[in-house]
Amino acid sequence: xxxxxxxxxxxxxxxxxxxxxxxxxxxxxxxxxxxxxxxxxxxxxxxxxxxxxxxxxxxxxxxxxxxxxxxxxxxxxxxxxxxxxxxxxxxxxxxxxxxxxxxxxxxxxxxxxxxxxxxxxxxxxxxxxxxxxxxxxxxxxxxxxxxxxxxxxxxxxxxxxxxxxxxxxxxxxxxxxxxxxxxxxxxxxxxxxxxxxxxxxxxxxxxxxxxxxxxxxxxxxxxxxxxxxxxxxxxxxxxxxxxxxxxxxxxxxxxxxxxxxxxxxxxxxxxxxxxxxxxxxxxxxxxxxxxxxxxxxxxxxxxxxx
Ligand code: PMP
Numbered sequence: 001x002x003x004x005x006x007x008x009x010x011x012x013x014x015x016x017x018x019x020x021x022x023x024x025x026x027x028x029x030x031x032x033x034x035x036x037x038x039x040x041x042x043x044x045x046x047x048x049x050x051x052x053x054x055x056x057x058x059x060x061x062x063x064x065x066x067x068x069x070x071x072x073x074x075x076x077x078x079x080x081x082x083x084x085x086x087x088x089x090x091x092x093x094x095x096x097x098x099x100x101x102x103x104x105x106x107x108x109x110x111x112x113x114x115x116x117x118x119x120x121x122x123x124x125x126x127x128x129x130x131x132x133x134x135x136x137x138x139x140x141x142x143x144x145x146x147x148x149x150x151x152x153x154x155x156x157x158x159x160x161x162x163x164x165x166x167x168x169x170x171x172x173x174x175x176x177x178x179x180x181x182x183x184x185x186x187x188x189x190x191x192x193x194x195x196x197x198x199x200x201x202x203x204x205x206x207x208x209x210x211x212x213x214x215x216x217x218x219x220x221x222x223x224x225x226x227x228x229x230x231x232x233x234x235x236x237x238x239x240x241x242x243x244x245x246x247x248x249x250x251x252x253x254x255x256x257x258x259x260x261x262x263x264x265x266x267x268x269x270x271x272x273x274x275x276x277x278x279x280x281x282x283x284x285x286x287x288x289x290x291x292x293x294x295x296x297x298x299x300x301x302x303x304x305x306x
Pocket of ligand 1: 039166192193194195196197215216217218219220221254255256257
């Protein structure tokens with residue numbers, strides 16, 4: 001993506017050439033992190049390209065905005081159309097979509113009532129954590145950086161400023177040679193990956209950290225919980241101590257970008273057999289099956305690009 005960009009982007013109501021979608025250097029968001037955004041994927045399906053859980057992602061965008069008193073000056077329907085239009089206009093099918101709403105130019109104070117600008121970008125994206133990782137799994141480490149404490153920054157908002165924490169966790173992990181970092185919450189208990197939720201497998205059951213563990217309650221997390229339960233796999237939301245990372249039979253990370261990525265080691269200790277285990281493989285099969293038709297989409301999660 002860094003060398004060649006897609007041709008078009010949607011910004012403030014119009015599709016325009018990528019190079020023209022600019023922001024003023026004094027935009028509030030650039031200085032104070034005052035943006036909210038989403039990451040969404042479209043997939044090729046037997047019925048044509050479809051956006052996965054578009055409505056759920058856009059609803060979360062509006063809820064993130066609500067936390068920060070940002071009123072997005074478009075309806076969900078308008079932004080849904082923008083998402084579809086920008087994919088079509090760029091001739092993409094399998095794509096990543098990035099709607100973002102941000103405080104623009106219009107005041108320098110922290111509580112300034114600036115205009116809320118909105119853009120939707122899209123580009124092609126392979127596996128986020130690197131080529132082949134969906135098969136091989138990744139080596140993860142526990143970060144020396146904790147996630148933010150409750151009543152400091154709301155982890156449940158997908159806001160630009162939150163990703164300073166994510167950058168510290170991800171960059172430290174890469175610098176030390178790991179594929180991704182896992183953070184503990186301020187309680188010392190497990191939280192989530194830099195940009196992914198966590199599932200640990202014990203005795204065939206999936207265990208995932210709760211909303212109170214400073215996580216973004218991911219839409220992929222919800223998808224896996226739903227798919228697991230519909231297929232007779234028990235899912236438990238619970239607090240877990242760090243050492244469970246060393247005791248679990250299997251661990252997977254999930255997110256829109258990371259999809260369903262096995263973790264084969266944590267802090268240099270093998271997870272189970274050191275490769276994706278049967279529950280992880282089953283969850284990958286169910287998840288990716290949504291896009292091939294092997295898993296029936298009984299929830300209406302696929303939104304045709306049209
Ligand atoms: N946690 C964090 C911090 C994230 O950035 C993401 C990616 N948006 C997730 C979890 C997974 O969320 P989702 O499945 O909705 O993409």
